[in-house]
Amino acid sequence: MITDMQLVFLILIITTICFLVPRFRADLVAISSLLALLVTGLITVPEAFAGFSNSVVIMVAALFIVGAGVFQSGLAQKAGDVLIKQTKNSEWKLTIFMLILVAGLSGFISNTGTVAILLPIVVSLCRQMNIHPGKLLIPLAFASSMGGALTLIGTAPNLIASQSLQEAGYGELSFFSFTPVGLTMLAVGILFLWFVGRKMLDKPADQKTGTAVKFDAAELVDQYGISDAIFAVTVPTESKVIGLRIKDLHMPSTYKLTALEVIKEEATKLTRLTGRGKSQRVTVEPNYVIEAEDTFLIYGEEESMSAFIADTNLIWQKERTYQLEEGHLAEVILTPQSRLLNQTIKEVQFRAKYGLTVLAMKHQFKQPKKATADETLLYGDSVLVHGKWKDIALLSAEKNDTVVLKSAAEETDLANQTHHTMIAGIILLGMLLAMIFEWIPAVVSIVIAALLMVLTGCIRQTDQAYQSINWQTVILIACMLPMATALENTGGVTFMSEGLIQSLGAIGPLAVLAGLYGLTSLFSQFISNTATAVLLFPVAILTAEQMGVSPLPLVMAVAFSSSMAFATPVATPPNAMVMAAGKYTFLDFVRVGVPLQLLIALVAIFLLPLFFPF
Known part of the structure; x- marks a missing residue:
């Protein structure tokens, strides 16, 4: 008959396998695991839901709100502006300053949010300096992970470590307990990434971009393979469609076509004299009224265009080549915690929600293709969208679901946020000082900071505060804590501990530390680092x-x-975020990540006993 300990390990193995399957959400797996432990009687009802009242869970949720205040107030963007000013077209300055900046920010706010802020900035700077983005984006992601280990609040495992020690009677960790070892690891990591990793990722800059700083819409359209899907038609002076609204033509439903832009020729005294017209471009809205001599840029299949032209008698401009307006295009990637994941383009309703049209998309490790309404958005996808610059700018400001990677849209004016930027900085500084000097419990200082971010307007709406919380992480921690309880209750922890001692204990505690480090490292490559730590x-x-x-x-x-x-x-989420932007393969992470993993492990095994003696 199976024992309770064997049953816990069976549930743990099934849970781990489910974590490895991308189809299953980590939070749903954790909830299912929790219910399995509860139904089998391995834990009691209070033990099952104790995680939801755990102070670490509260702190993690509140830290997401604090991070949202830092982002929405423009404080994080100011840090990105510093990166732009300090680089001065120097690859060395860009790389080193980028690594230090992302690590420093990640020590205090979410590393995922930090990468979301700096990712488009780094890509833009790479284009200006004629450097392939793939040379720097993996270092960006890796530095964010190393930076998260610098402080108590940098990453969830650090908070859980402090609580685990306190509950075992060994006292809490201080705010900077992790800093000495973390700084050494960061320094070693930066040296490796500059002298070795950067060269392993070196790729020739895209020849089409040359040294041009300006955003190139034609290049982006060509990269996504939709150059042959953009058509131009002109409305003749006697057309029957004049006076109709665009939506009256039923282009999407009848022909599977989308009108993107209209080019209007403006007549002035000067243009009449010179014979050269001045054109104006606007994005097409459903209620746009068609006028004579309007030229529309339409997206769709050639066969559908032929049917549309036959029915409307519009003039198909096959001889002239038209490019989409640069300010109307943007390349977007989905964040790992995006609410758009696993939804079809039709379900997301990009047009209704964001005012944007999805033109094409690219799945991980696959070639770009034209987007269809039934196409499902997956982890690591990049998407090419078209719309008004102000809608693209609004999308760019929203970091929870998407990151605008390339865009010529005008930058959001942060001048009116100067007041809130200062307030957010004061709140963040006050929270850090309260934690460093232990004036009040850490969880209290973080919750107060989160509340102040909302009350002072650093977060524009209360609903946005709730939306900023990565509930998947919160649920994951709350539901995995009972697994640790079940392992303790049934003797599973003792079993694993004795296994470590029997296999490595004879060599000494340093060997046990190395074995534990290696085991944790192996698990964290495939399942949540939080679940591994718990x-x-x-x-x-x-x-x-x-x-x-x-x-x-x-x-x-x-x-x-x-x-x-x-x-x-x-x-990690940052690793996934840079995947599409850097055009990486799985092997790129293995080639750079494994040597860095081993190097950091050696540093940790050597330093930890020095700073924290056995």
Whole structure:
């Protein structure tokens, strides 16, 4: 008959396998695991839902709100502006300053949000300097992970490490407990990425861009393979469609076509004398009234265009080549926590929600293709959209679901946010000082900071505060904590701890630390670093107690190892975010990530006993 401990391990194995399957959401897997433990009687009802009242869960949720205040107030954008000013067309300055900036920001706010802010800035600077973005974006993602390990609040595993030690009777970790080792790892990581990783990722700059700084719409349209899907038609002076609205033509439903822009020729005294007209372009809205001599740029298939021309008798401009207006195009990538994932383009309703039309998309490791209404948006997709510059700018300001990677749209004016930028900075500084000097409990200072971000208008609406919380992470932590409880109750933690001691204990505690670091590192490449940390912190503490040594170095090993996940594109959200923008393959992460993983591991194994003696 199966024992309770064997049943817990069976549920854990099934949970881990489900975590590895991209089709299953991590939070739903965690909830299912929680219910399985509850139904089988391995944990009680209070134990099952204790995670939702856990202070770490509250802190993580509140930190997302604080981060949203930093982003919406323009404070994070100011940091990006500093990057632009300091680089001065120097690849060395761009790389080093970028790595330091992203690491520094990630030590205090979400590394995913930090990468979302800096990603389009770095891509733009690469284009200006004629550098392939792939040379710098993996370093950007890796530096954000290393930066998250610098402070207590930089990443969820650090918060859980502090709480695990406190609950075991060893006291809390201070705000800068992680900093000395974390800074050394960051320095080693930066040196590796500059001297080795950067060269391994070196690719020739796209020859079509040359040294042009200006956004090139034709290049982007060509990259997505839709050059042959843009057609121009002109309305003759006696056309029967004059006076009708665009929506009266039923182009999407009848012909599967979309009118994107209209080119209007403006007549002035000067143009009549010179014979050269001045054209004006506007995006086409459903209620636009068709006028004589309007030229429309239409997106669709050639066969559908032929049918449309036959029915309307419009003039098909096959001899002239028209390009879409640069300010109306943008390349967008989906963030790992985007609410648009696993929805079809039709379900998302880009046109109704954002005022934008999806022209084409690119799935990971696949060639770009024309977008269809039934196409499902997946993890790591990039999308080419068309619309008004102000709608693109609004989309650019929203970092939760999407990141606008390339756009010629006018930048959002942050001048009116100067007041809120200053307030957000003061709130963030006050929160950090309260935590550093331990004036009040950490969870209280973070919740107060989150509330102040809303009350002072740094977050424009209360609903946006709730939307900024990555509920998948919150649910994941709350639901995986009972798994650790079940392992402790059934002897599973003791079993794993004794296994470590029996296999490596004879060599010494340093060997056990190395084994624990390696085990954590392996798990964190494929499943959430938070889930990995929750499961292995109790093992680290019990192993130390059974060996008669301090648990601190083993706990720190688990914390650092769970955050240093570089070997796969699914190891961390920042890794996934740079996938499409850098045009990476899975092998690119393996080639750069595995050596960095091993190097950081050696640094950690050597330094941890020095800073945290056994």
